[in-house]
Amino acid sequence: MINPLDxxxxxxxxxxxxxQTWVFVTLVQPVLYHFHLMVDDDFAYDGVLWFLAxxxxxxxxxxxxxxxxxxxxxxxxxxxxxxxxxxxxTFINRLGLINLVLFFTLQPLFDSLQEWLRLRGIDNINLxxxxxxxxxxxxxxxxxxxxxxxxxxxxxxxxxxQIQWWWELHAVHHSQRQLSLWADDRxxxxxxxxxxxxxxxxxxxxxVPPTQFVALSLVSGALQSLxxxxxxxxxxxLGERLLVSPRFHRLHHAIGYGHELGHQNNARLYGCxxxxxxxxxxxxxxxxxxxxxxxxxxxxxxxxxxxxxxxDYGDGFWAQQWLALRRMARRIAQRTTARTTDSPxxxxxxxxxx
Amino acid sequence: xxxxLIGFMALLTHIGLAQAHSLDDVVVVLDSGDARITLINQATxxxxxxxxxxxxxxxxxxxxxxxxxxxxxxVSNDLxxxxxxxxxxxxxxxxxxxxxxxxxxxxHRWFVVNCLRLNRVDIYRYDQGKFQLAKRIPLKAxxxxxxxxxxxxxxxxxxxxTNAVAAIDLPTQTVLWSMKVGETPAGxxxxxxxxxxxxxxxxxxxxVAVDPRTRTILKRIVTGKAAHNFRSMADGRHVLVSNRVxxxxxxxxxxxxxxxxxxxxxRPGPDDMELSADRRWLWVTFRFARAVGVIDMTTRKxxxxxxxxxxxxxxxxxxxxxxxxxxxxxxxxxxxxAAAR
Numbered sequence: 001m002i003n004p005l006d007x008x009x010x011x012x013x014x015x016x017x018x019x020q021t022w023v024f025v026t027l028v029q030p031v032l033y034h035f036h037l038m039v040d041d042d043f044a045y046d047g048v049l050w051f052l053a054x055x056x057x058x059x060x061x062x063x064x065x066x067x068x069x070x071x072x073x074x075x076x077x078x079x080x081x082x083x084x085x086x087x088x089x090t091f092i093n094r095l096g097l098i099n100l101v102l103f104f105t106l107q108p109l110f111d112s113l114q115e116w117l118r119l120r121g122i123d124n125i126n127l128x129x130x131x132x133x134x135x136x137x138x139x140x141x142x143x144x145x146x147x148x149x150x151x152x153x154x155x156x157x158x159x160x161x162q163i164q165w166w167w168e169l170h171a172v173h174h175s176q177r178q179l180s181l182w183a184d185d186r187x188x189x190x191x192x193x194x195x196x197x198x199x200x201x202x203x204x205x206x207x208v209p210p211t212q213f214v215a216l217s218l219v220s221g222a223l224q225s226l227x228x229x230x231x232x233x234x235x236x237x238l239g240e241r242l243l244v245s246p247r248f249h250r251l252h253h254a255i256g257y258g259h260e261l262g263h264q265n266n267a268r269l270y271g272c273x274x275x276x277x278x279x280x281x282x283x284x285x286x287x288x289x290x291x292x293x294x295x296x297x298x299x300x301x302x303x304x305x306x307x308x309x310x311x312d313y314g315d316g317f318w319a320q321q322w323l324a325l326r327r328m329a330r331r332i333a334q335r336t337t338a339r340t341t342d343s344p345x346x347x348x349x350x351x352x353x354x
Numbered sequence: 355x356x357x358x359l360i361g362f363m364a365l366l367t368h369i370g371l372a373q374a375h376s377l378d379d380v381v382v383v384l385d386s387g388d389a390r391i392t393l394i395n396q397a398t399x400x401x402x403x404x405x406x407x408x409x410x411x412x413x414x415x416x417x418x419x420x421x422x423x424x425x426x427x428x429v430s431n432d433l434x435x436x437x438x439x440x441x442x443x444x445x446x447x448x449x450x451x452x453x454x455x456x457x458x459x460x461x462h463r464w465f466v467v468n469c470l471r472l473n474r475v476d477i478y479r480y481d482q483g484k485f486q487l488a489k490r491i492p493l494k495a496x497x498x499x500x501x502x503x504x505x506x507x508x509x510x511x512x513x514x515x516t517n518a519v520a521a522i523d524l525p526t527q528t529v530l531w532s533m534k535v536g537e538t539p540a541g542x543x544x545x546x547x548x549x550x551x552x553x554x555x556x557x558x559x560x561x562v563a564v565d566p567r568t569r570t571i572l573k574r575i576v577t578g579k580a581a582h583n584f585r586s587m588a589d590g591r592h593v594l595v596s597n598r599v600x601x602x603x604x605x606x607x608x609x610x611x612x613x614x615x616x617x618x619x620x621r622p623g624p625d626d627m628e629l630s631a632d633r634r635w636l637w638v639t640f641r642f643a644r645a646v647g648v649i650d651m652t653t654r655k656x657x658x659x660x661x662x663x664x665x666x667x668x669x670x671x672x673x674x675x676x677x678x679x680x681x682x683x684x685x686x687x688x689x690x691x692a693a694a695r
Binding site: 021039207 | 387388389406409410429430431471472473496514515537538556557579580598599622623641642643644661664665
């Protein structure tokens, strides 16, 4: 008897394969050949799959979440103009442009690092091979990698908030005051490349197979789009504790509560709800907040005085990118000055104080 | 009586099935992008199963005694051993870093591993199934294919990124020389008597013929876009080369160093090839089409396409025509090796 899941997987694989082949052979390979880039044709073939998977993901996420945003909005906005730039960020990220940059900039470094480690007998771990026959089953391996990468994502996210110059890059993400299904990929490009490099290195270290990595990225991206959607959607008491819900994540975006240093919220650290997909880590490390009512989202420094500093985080793509770099440079300069003068640290003007 | 007849019929059926699956007719295909192996019945051309192997299995070859078929799992850093006749897993060899391309020297003393990702060539001493590391040789960049001289003294390595071919002296494990040959060199082939080294240029539309003694390029033979890999036609005179962009296979005359024919109308990305023992059927992996093809060499037409997994690369079957042109038959090699021991 044919297993329906196997059948769906088989048909999907055939369809995707046909489209991937057509796009690669018709559009990509001739360009590679013409520009003497055939050494990268295997990578480009895989890149086409990333591109198609990203396109499909955007279509599915939009088809599911946009009607929800229209039918059950959490916030009513006069218009969606502020959201438009996030659409651009989404296409840049999910169609694989960041991975492309990573490949051409950091891949040689990765290869050298691997070479160096291997020569010293340091191997990658291949988590799915820990218990042959069990952990190498595709679903089990997927769950293992999902949990391990999410755990790493939790600490990575906390570091983005804790390290001051890094926060200024990550603030691009938090500066969106109209959270929507498009908001997840609103990040500084440098932050994107850092994140992609971190997770690619980790995936390589723990042995995530390429096909699993594509699947993990797709699932993760779709869930994160859901978390940012402007819709009233309850996961229920138990659901909220199993998977990061829109409500849980929206509280992380709350001005002066969810993500900024120095405030005194119940979560005790420097914010709350840092979990990427699983809230378990927030519960475990005491940074979870399931109870506080929802509040407006954004960065405090954006607010007009006296609540904030009225700082401009930019409306357009390039303005947001440039202003973040400037804020980052200012942070680094302040830190350097503080060190050289050995003076007591003053709160910076970037908005990280309550 | 009725019971006896039913039993007899069942026995006949069982024998028939057993014959269908136990004959030496299993085609082993490495689906490098899926980390799986697909098995195909060589006679019926039906897929008979698939199973997981290590990550990024790209190439495979039989051990010198043909007892084991070695699958090189590049990202898992190990070798998987299969029964070469049935394709069933029978063992593994751990801790072989980044085995992308593998090869045994004709005297069976050396096992050479091209570590494509790590930019180095690892040379192991091979003795009775044991691999002992002799030397790691850093070799930039992207060492991909290899060819051995008949005396087992030299192995040539193509370096895809640096557009070069390097020669390594096996007894001392040192790099003798390297030379530029053209864009993105991949497959290497030695003509009978080790007279000429053929180099397939994947970044170009040609094979270059190199005299390895003088290190000069003798000739540039236009084949098709992205010439990639070789397979002997086992007639002592012709060799096939797959062209990954033009989707063709060219036939080269090794005596005259000319192209004498093309097999066209293939699916995207023809790559590794295997020829049946009777020289009639050429099997080829289509790297960018998730399929393998079967070509009738009498008509030079593609007659069958069999879907497999993602990025099929290496292909092997036991009942095959001799693979190399510069080496004597395996039986003779085995005698020589036995005499040397």
